[in-house]
Amino acid sequence: MKCEAMVKKRSFLRLPTSHFRFRALNFRQFSGLLIPPIVTALVIAIQWAGVLQLFGWAAFDQFMRLRPLEPMDPRIVVVTVDEPDIRNVGQWPIPDAVLADLVTIIDQQQPVAIGLDIYRDLPVQPGHQQLLEVYQTVPNLIGVEKVVSDGSTATIAPPPELKEKGRVGSIDLVLDADGRIRRGLLSLQPEDNQTVLSLGAKLALMYLYQHGITPTVTDNGNVQLGEGLFIRFSGNDGGYVRADAGGYQVLLNYRGPQENFQTISMTDVLEGRSDPDLFSDRIVLIGPIAHSLNDLFFTPYSGTLTRQGDRMAGVVIHANLTSQIISAALDGRPQFQVWSHGMELFWILIWSGIGTALGWTYRLGWGALLSLVVGGGSLTLELQVAFLEGWWIPLVPPIIAFTTSGIAIAGYIANWEHQERQMVMTLFGRHVTPQIAEMIWQSRDELIARGQLTGQKMIATVLFADLKGFSTIAETMAADALMCWLNEYMNGMADIVLDHNGIVDKLIGDAVMAVFGVPIPRTSSEEIAQDAIAAVSCAVAMGEKLKLLNSQWQLEGKPTVSMRVGIATGEVVTGSLGSSQRMDYTTLGDSVNIAARLESYDKSFGDGVCRILINQQTHEQVSYQCLTEYIGSIHLKGRTQPINVYQINNP
Numbered sequence: 001m002k003c004e005a006m007v008k009k010r011s012f013l014r015l016p017t018s019h020f021r022f023r024a025l026n027f028r029q030f031s032g033l034l035i036p037p038i039v040t041a042l043v044i045a046i047q048w049a050g051v052l053q054l055f056g057w058a059a060f061d062q063f064m065r066l067r068p069l070e071p072m073d074p075r076i077v078v079v080t081v082d083e084p085d086i087r088n089v090g091q092w093p094i095p096d097a098v099l100a101d102l103v104t105i106i107d108q109q110q111p112v113a114i115g116l117d118i119y120r121d122l123p124v125q126p127g128h129q130q131l132l133e134v135y136q137t138v139p140n141l142i143g144v145e146k147v148v149s150d151g152s153t154a155t156i157a158p159p160p161e162l163k164e165k166g167r168v169g170s171i172d173l174v175l176d177a178d179g180r181i182r183r184g185l186l187s188l189q190p191e192d193n194q195t196v197l198s199l200g201a202k203l204a205l206m207y208l209y210q211h212g213i214t215p216t217v218t219d220n221g222n223v224q225l226g227e228g229l230f231i232r233f234s235g236n237d238g239g240y241v242r243a244d245a246g247g248y249q250v251l252l253n254y255r256g257p258q259e260n261f262q263t264i265s266m267t268d269v270l271e272g273r274s275d276p277d278l279f280s281d282r283i284v285l286i287g288p289i290a291h292s293l294n295d296l297f298f299t300p301y302s303g304t305l306t307r308q309g310d311r312m313a314g315v316v317i318h319a320n321l322t323s324q325i326i327s328a329a330l331d332g333r334p335q336f337q338v339w340s341h342g343m344e345l346f347w348i349l350i351w352s353g354i355g356t357a358l359g360w361t362y363r364l365g366w367g368a369l370l371s372l373v374v375g376g377g378s379l380t381l382e383l384q385v386a387f388l389e390g391w392w393i394p395l396v397p398p399i400i401a402f403t404t405s406g407i408a409i410a411g412y413i414a415n416w417e418h419q420e421r422q423m424v425m426t427l428f429g430r431h432v433t434p435q436i437a438e439m440i441w442q443s444r445d446e447l448i449a450r451g452q453l454t455g456q457k458m459i460a461t462v463l464f465a466d467l468k469g470f471s472t473i474a475e476t477m478a479a480d481a482l483m484c485w486l487n488e489y490m491n492g493m494a495d496i497v498l499d500h501n502g503i504v505d506k507l508i509g510d511a512v513m514a515v516f517g518v519p520i521p522r523t524s525s526e527e528i529a530q531d532a533i534a535a536v537s538c539a540v541a542m543g544e545k546l547k548l549l550n551s552q553w554q555l556e557g558k559p560t561v562s563m564r565v566g567i568a569t570g571e572v573v574t575g576s577l578g579s580s581q582r583m584d585y586t587t588l589g590d591s592v593n594i595a596a597r598l599e600s601y602d603k604s605f606g607d608g609v610c611r612i613l614i615n616q617q618t619h620e621q622v623s624y625q626c627l628t629e630y631i632g633s634i635h636l637k638g639r640t641q642p643i644n645v646y647q648i649n650n651p
Contacts, residue, residue: 035408036352043401052396056239059395061300063387069256073323078263081288085266097127100134109279113140113206115199117287117315121157135161142202144171147190169199180298184321188247200321203283208329228328237338238392251336255323257301258316287315334390351398355405372406455575459528460517461535462592464599467510468562485558492545500538505587515587518574532569532621539565543610562609566598569617597636612648619646
């Protein structure tokens with residue numbers, strides 16, 4: 001009778017529990033931790049070069065558009081001058097008489113202040129004398145001037161009569177490089193060193209004065225108004241890089257577009273179609289919104305970089321600044337604040353580290369992509385919430401650091417994993433099945449250290465097989481015929497070893513060395529028994545294969561042979577052996593020597609195509625499945641102590 005040839009195969013998809021332990025950091029893994037500071041430094045350098053400024057502004061604008069619109073400010077009314085108003089008047093500039101009538105009607109309701117956002121440096125007849133009288137009789141009327149000349153517009157003087165009384169505000173606006181207005185001026189200082197308040201600040205201070213609030217300057221040079229602290233803009237706040245910070249600038253916290261303010265047309269006011277208390281105790285701004293007058297500007301509400309939407313009239317921008325000042329002082333409405341450069345640096349480093357951690361965890365693939373998307377979305381949501389609370393924290397630099405670090409660490413890991421896979425596959429690829437090779441790869445952290453597979457002790461079963469009378473056959477056959485004949489034998493035997501989940505350790509001449517139970521240690525008695533049974537079953541199958549080959553060779557007129565097999569179960573040491581130029585995985589130990597001695601023991605002993613001798617430990621594992629015969633306690637060559645030897649009854 002023969003040993004059962006069918007052995008239950010292992011599950012190669014089941015990884016050892018220890019695979020899920022935290023991986024100890026080797027040098028290459030540790031060097032991956034340098035990625036966050038390196039990426040952070042690169043991002044900071046790119047940001048400082050101004051490359052990210054436009055994208056930072058675009059993120060600011062998007063946050064502004066996504067923010068829920070606030071309710072109208074009931075303290076401000078805007079009297080608009082649109083195309084129908086100009087047609088009704090019949091000319092532009094509007095005659096002084098019309099402006100005088102308009103201001104007079106508004107003043108009758110006793111507003112706190114009236115801001116006339118229309119240039120009047122020169123008379124526009126008819127009615128100039130009437131307007132001069134209004135200048136004298138309406139003490140809360142504020143005129144405008146343009147203090148700073150730019151590439152398209154020169155300075156424009158205010159009405160002299162209002163200038164003498166100190167009732168003038170500047171309507172200069174600060175445009176960013178993309179043509180949008182995100183900053184407002186509280187004051188500026190022209191060449192004559194006389195500070196000029198902006199129109200919005202002038203009107204707001206008049207309103208706050210009625211509530212007993214006057215400005216004070218803090219120790220660090222900022223302005224305190226009631227509950228509001230107005231932090232002076234510096235050239236590198238938020239997403240800005242080396243911006244012009246001239247004058248007293250603040251980041252504009254828009255209340256909203258024109259729809260967020262109560263408006264009425266000039267014609268409706270002149271023709272008495274306004275509520276009788278519309279202007280009472282309020283700030284009134286008068287200004288053009290007609291497209292033909294081109295007093296329109298791009299703001300964060302004007303769409304994206306590639307799709308520009310409606311522009312905002314200058315008078316509405318001044319209304320926003322006025323509302324911002326009053327709301328901060330009386331209501332505690334948040335002003336935009338920014339982090340220090342140190343905090344921004346730390347923030348970028350943190351997100352670079354998060355990207356590195358996610359890239360380390362999920363590597364390349366859909367998991368990595370999903371983690372980057374979720375992480376980027378979480379960051380955006382966090383900063384949107386912060387924006388609602390008045391904090392402008394740059395989005396683009398941490399997003400770039402987060403994404404770059406994730407991709408960099410994933411690529412870095414993929415590179416050293418490729419190197420490790422190459423090493424593992426070089427050592428095992430020729431000797432094991434693809435399934436075992438993949439299992440070895442999955443458990444590589446338990447095997448690989450310092451660029452090689454370290455030696456480790458384990459219980460395994462070793463098989464040695466050799467042809468009987470090969471030397472005589474080699475003498476009688478031509479070299480090419482011998483090589484072809486031997487390759488047929490070796491290919492058949494190697495395939496059988498792999499089919500039984502063993503590894504081919506060596507092919508030396510006509511000898512085959514195979515090992516069962518390596519390189520992943522077998523820890524349970526059931527697994528060790530499976531390895532021994534697999535080895536004996538493999539030997540039986542090798543004998544059956546040799547019978548088939550002999551039949552084929554006999555028909556082809558080639559020599560026929562028999563084989564000897566020695567099998568030993570016991571402790572072995574496995575690992576990579578060799579030099580940096582050539583390295584192989586091998587198995588060493590007393591059990592290897594026993595298996596080799598069993599194969600070569602008494603070459604005249606035994607008959608049949610395949611003689612199989614096993615040691616005591618193998619016999620203990622397979623005796624319940626195989627018929628064995630006790631040969632005796634034998635002194636094997638090179639050993640001082642005898643061992644019990646058994647033969648597998650294999651017809």
